[in-house]
Amino acid sequence: MNEAAASPNPEAPRGVRSHARGYLGFLRxxxxxxxxxxxxxxxxxxxxxxxxxxxxxxxxxxVEQGMGVTGMTDHVSWGLYIANFTFLVxxxxxxxxxxxxxxxxxxxxxxxxxxLGELLAIAAIVMCLLFVVVDLGRPDRALHLVPxxxxxxxxxxxxxxxxxALNGYLLLNAHVCGYxxxxxxxxxxxxxxxxxxxxxxxxxxxxxxxxxxxFIYCGLGGRPFWNxxxxxxxxxxxxxxxxxxxxxxxxxxxxxxxxxxxxxGSIRTLTGILRVTIWINLVMxxxxxxxxxxxxxxxAATTHYLYFGHDGKEAxxxxxxxxxxxxxxxxxxxxxxxxxxxxGWLDLACVLVFGGVWIEKGMGLIVPxxxxxxxxxxxxxxxxxxxxxxxxxxxxxxxxxxTLMLKVALPVMTGQLRQKP
Amino acid sequence: MKPVCACHAKxxxxxxxxxxxxxxxxxxxxxxxxxxxxxxxWAREELTVEEFxxxxxxxxxxxxxxxxxxxxxRSALEDYGAEVTIGDHRPREGVVFGYALNLGVCIGCRKxxxxxxxxxxxxxxxxxxxxxxxxxxxxxMDLEKGNARYEGLVPREGRFYLPVQCHQxxxxxxxxxxxxxxxxxxxxxxxxxxxxxxxGCRYCEAACPYHAxxxxxxxxxxxxxxxxxxQSYLGNRIxxxxxxxxxxxxxxxxxxxxxxxxxxxxPTGARVFGNLLDPSSAVRKVIDHRRVxxxxxxxxxxxxxxxxxx
Amino acid sequence: xxxxxxxxxxxxxxxxxxxxTGVLLVLDGLREPSWPDDRxxxxxxxxxxxxxxxxRMPEVELAMATGETGxxxxxxxxTCAECHADRRPNPHARSISSKGFHAGMDYxxxxxxxxxxxxxxxxxxxxxxxxxxLSMSNSLKLCSQCHVFQHRDxxxxxxxxxxxxxxxxxxxxxxxxxxxxxxxHHPATPPVEAEPPPVLVxxxxxxxxxxx
Numbered sequence: 001m002n003e004a005a006a007s008p009n010p011e012a013p014r015g016v017r018s019h020a021r022g023y024l025g026f027l028r029x030x031x032x033x034x035x036x037x038x039x040x041x042x043x044x045x046x047x048x049x050x051x052x053x054x055x056x057x058x059x060x061x062x063v064e065q066g067m068g069v070t071g072m073t074d075h076v077s078w079g080l081y082i083a084n085f086t087f088l089v090x091x092x093x094x095x096x097x098x099x100x101x102x103x104x105x106x107x108x109x110x111x112x113x114x115x116l117g118e119l120l121a122i123a124a125i126v127m128c129l130l131f132v133v134v135d136l137g138r139p140d141r142a143l144h145l146v147p148x149x150x151x152x153x154x155x156x157x158x159x160x161x162x163x164x165a166l167n168g169y170l171l172l173n174a175h176v177c178g179y180x181x182x183x184x185x186x187x188x189x190x191x192x193x194x195x196x197x198x199x200x201x202x203x204x205x206x207x208x209x210x211x212x213x214x215f216i217y218c219g220l221g222g223r224p225f226w227n228x229x230x231x232x233x234x235x236x237x238x239x240x241x242x243x244x245x246x247x248x249x250x251x252x253x254x255x256x257x258x259x260x261x262x263x264x265g266s267i268r269t270l271t272g273i274l275r276v277t278i279w280i281n282l283v284m285x286x287x288x289x290x291x292x293x294x295x296x297x298x299x300a301a302t303t304h305y306l307y308f309g310h311d312g313k314e315a316x317x318x319x320x321x322x323x324x325x326x327x328x329x330x331x332x333x334x335x336x337x338x339x340x341x342x343x344g345w346l347d348l349a350c351v352l353v354f355g356g357v358w359i360e361k362g363m364g365l366i367v368p369x370x371x372x373x374x375x376x377x378x379x380x381x382x383x384x385x386x387x388x389x390x391x392x393x394x395x396x397x398x399x400x401x402x403t404l405m406l407k408v409a410l411p412v413m414t415g416q417l418r419q420k421p
Numbered sequence: 422m423k424p425v426c427a428c429h430a431k432x433x434x435x436x437x438x439x440x441x442x443x444x445x446x447x448x449x450x451x452x453x454x455x456x457x458x459x460x461x462x463w464a465r466e467e468l469t470v471e472e473f474x475x476x477x478x479x480x481x482x483x484x485x486x487x488x489x490x491x492x493x494x495r496s497a498l499e500d501y502g503a504e505v506t507i508g509d510h511r512p513r514e515g516v517v518f519g520y521a522l523n524l525g526v527c528i529g530c531r532k533x534x535x536x537x538x539x540x541x542x543x544x545x546x547x548x549x550x551x552x553x554x555x556x557x558x559x560x561x562m563d564l565e566k567g568n569a570r571y572e573g574l575v576p577r578e579g580r581f582y583l584p585v586q587c588h589q590x591x592x593x594x595x596x597x598x599x600x601x602x603x604x605x606x607x608x609x610x611x612x613x614x615x616x617x618x619x620x621g622c623r624y625c626e627a628a629c630p631y632h633a634x635x636x637x638x639x640x641x642x643x644x645x646x647x648x649x650x651x652q653s654y655l656g657n658r659i660x661x662x663x664x665x666x667x668x669x670x671x672x673x674x675x676x677x678x679x680x681x682x683x684x685x686x687x688p689t690g691a692r693v694f695g696n697l698l699d700p701s702s703a704v705r706k707v708i709d710h711r712r713v714x715x716x717x718x719x720x721x722x723x724x725x726x727x728x729x730x731x
Numbered sequence: 732x733x734x735x736x737x738x739x740x741x742x743x744x745x746x747x748x749x750x751x752t753g754v755l756l757v758l759d760g761l762r763e764p765s766w767p768d769d770r771x772x773x774x775x776x777x778x779x780x781x782x783x784x785x786x787r788m789p790e791v792e793l794a795m796a797t798g799e800t801g802x803x804x805x806x807x808x809x810t811c812a813e814c815h816a817d818r819r820p821n822p823h824a825r826s827i828s829s830k831g832f833h834a835g836m837d838y839x840x841x842x843x844x845x846x847x848x849x850x851x852x853x854x855x856x857x858x859x860x861x862x863x864x865l866s867m868s869n870s871l872k873l874c875s876q877c878h879v880f881q882h883r884d885x886x887x888x889x890x891x892x893x894x895x896x897x898x899x900x901x902x903x904x905x906x907x908x909x910x911x912x913x914x915x916h917h918p919a920t921p922p923v924e925a926e927p928p929p930v931l932v933x934x935x936x937x938x939x940x941x942x943x
């Protein structure tokens with residue numbers, strides 16, 4: 001390693017330039033590390049790459065032939081892409097449920113595992129940005145979104161707020177993760193001034209990314225299904241369901257394959273959080289459904305369509321009942337005391353609530369905002385194979401990024417990977 | 422640090438494994454290059470450097486605008502084989518356009534829909550139009566009871582007809598939400614789209630409560646001899662794929678003082694168009710002396726489109 | 732402690748950078764795309780001279796089929812005056828009662844008799860309610876004597892088709908007249924075939940009831 005020669009004693013005071021060199025060396029080491037691994041690692045990454053390939057292939061064709069290859073129409077003008085975008089903003093924000101106890105309340109165990117949540121935020125935001133790009137009719141004009149180069153419509157357009165929120169959150173997390181891992185790698189104690197203020201900003205920022213994303217939808221008066229003040233709170237609670245559920249699963253995988261020694265306490269804390277947030281989420285959902293169905297009238301048309309269909313149009317009905325069933329079952333399982341002892345039950349509950357929220361926020365929230373359309377026409381939306389390919393391609397790409405980041409981060413955090421003195 | 426993998430211990434294996442990885446990487450790169458081929462193809466055919474660096478319509482100077490218009494005229498000739506003139510029609514001071522529609526005499530014949538389709542160079546297979554006519558049940562203004570897909574002889578017993586197009590709101594939510602200022606309300610009240618600036622995110626389409634915005638899901642297909650050659654940059658020129666379009670009150674006609682195509686096509690005279698700032702205009706007479714109804718007025722968007730019953 | 736200072740300076744610096752970016756963003760957002768070279772408005776001169784609004788005065792062919800076919804294969808037509816030169820008109824003939832030669836005519840115009848509009852002194856003319864003769868092509872004046880609301884709407888520009896200019900300083904306007912759309916003997920307009928509905932898109936189904 002080059003930087004080792006530059007500074008034989010890591011405790012010695014160092015200039016900014018040598019730190020910059022050192023950080024580059026750290027990144028080089030990381031790049032080298034992710035191109036080596038066990039057969040299992042290769043099967044997993046090459047498998048993901050194949051899925052990514054199908055996504056890239058489908059997206060290139062979508063750009064060439066036009067967005068007509070998707071199942072979207074002028075009636076349902078946002079579909080699977082924006083649905084996944086919305087869900088993934090939540091997943092990115094959900095990691096904050098680890099950050100708060102880890103840094104504000106000095107939870108020892110979470111302090112060792114919180115990097116998983118922060119890296120998840122990075123991967124999720126990258127996926128979000130990709131989902132926005134593939135949804136654009138003119139990706140070649142994406143530069144028009146860049147302040148000063150294009151015409152950035154800030155602060156009027158909530159989309160411009162989201163551009164700032166998402167990219168800012170990406171930078172915050174990239175800095176905090178990079179800094180902490182670099183310091184660990186060098187065997188140095190991180191200087192609190194270098195990351196703690198950003199962590200605190202990051203907590204507020206995590207709330208803001210999902211609030212702003214909710215405001216994109218709930219600020220539209222012409223879409224009664226979205227035009228509810230409960231949208232942002234619902235987004236946050238569902239984020240605090242999906243995030244912890246995903247991380248509980250990842251923690252177990254990291255303990256099994258990544259040599260992570262901590263995590264028991266983290267899983268307990270996150271399970272406790274999940275127990276509460278899933279019920280808040282269900283209560284909010286119930287409240288929305290009651291308000292719509294009891295009042296009736298044209299504003300309830302969408303809710304009725306979601307759960308019971310409309311005149312034989314029932315594309316979303318199975319999705320919605322699956323989602324509701326999964327979330328309820330998961331919530332009930334989480335109540336059982338045995339989930340603390342038997343990981344199988346916990347894992348089942350996590351998968352159920354994660355899948356339930358994915359449906360609820362995707363197909364169950366973005367798509368029905370357009371059904372019926374603004375002139376009350378009933379046009380359903382069913383994603384085409386091209387959309388599924390692109391969607392799974394982006395998910396695979398995100399998982400690949402997350403895997404590679406964890407492959408460097410886990411040994412650094414457990415102390416297996418240290419710069420040679 | 423323990424060895425990362427076993428190969429570090431055996432120098433002979435390094436080259437074999439590295440060679441394998443190298444071959445794999447090459448193969449992977451070739452596969453991805455193949456997947457991206459349509460993208461390169463599209464960029465070659467549909468994109469030019471001038472278009473890529475083109476400024477926002479409002480920031481073009483006179484010379485730049487001239488070049489842009491000439492370029493679009495050329496590409497209409499290359500892509501569609503049609504000789505067209507693309508003008509830059511600007512609003513007049515002291516004019517704000519308004520539209521009023523007499524639901525008492527509209528018979529739902531869709532002549533306006535068809536006229537818009539032809540005038541505005543809409544995609545032929547998709548039979549695009551900026552106007553949608555709902556067949557409504559008498560005794561109700563509930564859009565839920567509307568049917569846009571009626572066919573056959575009109576008007577039918579017990580029904581009335583509600584044509585809907587862009588309401589050219591004074592507070593257009595579609596303009597507020599656009600992240601790149603590709604759409605704005607002009608001084609004569611017409612909400613326009615810069616088709617060369619729109620990124621195709623369709624946020625405006627979600628924001629519009631009148632279903633007035635349409636997306637170009639594919640490149641419009643129009644036979645050469647059906648193309649209306651009298652075109653305008655912000656108006657009826659042939660739109661590229663992947664951008665939003667909308668009713669612009671036929672600004673290539675109305676800004677020259679002419680009536681919009683949908684009005685001229687209306688056989689019953691249900692459509693009334695004019696300058697809202699002129700108290701003697703036909704549209705002002707309707708608003709001042711009759712009882713007008715504004716669709717979804719509760720949203721507070723202040724449309725310049727009014728319905729009335731005679 | 733040196734290290735801590737570095738962190739504090741870093742944080743403060745970052746805060747300044749972030750705040751600066753925020754200010755720049757707002758400034759950029761508030762910056763509207765400008766209009767160079769006075770492109771904002773049309774600079775076309777306005778004229779004070781008003782062009783005319785013309786109501787069509789169609790030529791009316793005053794003849795009726797006799798029901799016979801001539802040697803050229805065309806139906807034999809006869810003007811009112813030709814028959815009524817020696818035939819007295821029936822002043823009571825109206826939609827329900829028309830018989831004989833006029834029975835084939837589709838006449839549904841309320842309780843009006845033929846002579847309400849047609850002038851029995853000069854069959855090439857119409858007459859007003861007051862009995863003054865009126866040209867055959869001036870249906871606007873004839874009809875408006877009874878249909879005052881339709882006439883008011885016509886004058887206000889909210890009844891009847893038109894074409895041309897909304898702005899009369901820049902061009903004229905042509906108006907359709909009553910009989911361009913309404914058959915004077917059967918003024919209720921018959922149903923018309925609507926232009927085709929929008930193309931069915933993905934995920935849309937035909938309504939159960941779309942045609943009568």
